[in-house]
Amino acid sequence: MDELLNNLTSTYWWLSVVVVGLIINLVSSYLKPPLDAIGSKTFHAWKARSERANKMYVKKVDALAAAPHTQVLFMLRAQSLRAKSNGWSLTAIFALALYQSSVWLGDQSPLHADQTAPFVSTGWALSLIVALSVIASMRLAYAAADLELLVMDAQIRASTPSNMQ
Structure with a gap:
């Protein structure tokens, strides 16, 4: 002071x-x-x-x-992207379950018994798989949402009279 x-x-x-x-x-x-x-x-x-x-x-x-058939194709593409997104989400869930089972089993886990890659731990590898799976899942889900929004806007545009646009 x-x-x-x-x-x-x-x-x-x-x-x-x-x-x-x-x-x-x-x-x-x-x-x-x-x-x-x-x-x-x-x-x-x-x-x-x-x-x-x-x-x-x-x-x-x-x-x-102006192309209703193309709208259907775009919606099919969006559904395909959603299915792929779900697949990547399941991959992330499976990797998390595999990691959690290895944590619960400890040294008795088959993941700990035989390390095929001595420089990469199983935890880091599974974490990388989870992170990449989540990123891929989100990218595909957002791409599907973008296509769906595009089709919805096109349907609204097609249903409104031309003098109201």
Whole structure:
């Protein structure tokens, strides 16, 4: 506490605080325009990319609205992606069950008795399988959801009168 009071009453401390404050103010005034320019370019690039993606999506919806047979094919593709996603989910569940059984059995587990890969532990390998399976499952599920949304939007577009669009 005494050291804090000594610092607050010290002329050297106050002078160093003022000098550091001035340096920070000068540096920030020189850094602000380039940082603003970088932020502006990033925002405009992001906005342009979003606008391009929206235009492409509208084109896809319009094309799909005019082709009911293609809508059916897209929905079949979405169902196929969902089935693959479920398969990867089951792979993750199986790997988790295998890992848990090896933990419960301990040294009696066949996974511990014969290590075929001496540099990779069974736990790490199963964890990697689970992680990759979950990632694959989520990617496929999101791709299926995107296709389903595209078809639903196309069906809505096809069912609305052209003067209401």
